[in-house]
Amino acid sequence: MSRNDELEFNVVGCRVRFNPAVDGGVKPQEVVELVRREAVSLKQNAPKRTDAEIAVLVALKLASEKIAIESEYRQNIDKLENSISDALEFVEQVSPTTTV
Numbered sequence: 497m498s499r500n501d502e503l504e505f506n507v508v509g510c511r512v513r514f515n516p517a518v519d520g521g522v523k524p525q526e527v528v529e530l531v532r533r534e535a536v537s538l539k540q541n542a543p544k545r546t547d548a549e550i551a552v553l554v555a556l557k558l559a560s561e562k563i564a565i566e567s568e569y570r571q572n573i574d575k576l577e578n579s580i581s582d583a584l585e586f587v588e589q590v591s592p593t594t595t596v
Contacts, residue, residue: 501515535550
């Protein structure tokens with residue numbers, strides 16, 4: 497994708513270019529809108545903060561949420577693996593063994 501295919505947005509006072517081919521399948525407009533909503537919310541709660549401070553707070557909030565989701569995902573995968581292991585053990589215990 498060329499530079500001409502990039503989309504440009506104004507986010508918290510910064511011009512940002514987004515290359516839709518590189519973003520992992522996420523729509524750039526959705527990402528920008530999420531950041532804008534978070535920035536507006538923070539700005540309403542702390543109107544004296546600068547745009548740079550708001551941008552950092554948004555980044556920290558979204559990073560915190562991402563880490564929490566990844567942790568929950570990992571825990572769920574571990575639980576699933578344990579359940580599968582337990583089920584396999586149970587099946588092996590109740591299944592008659594076959595001799596060839």
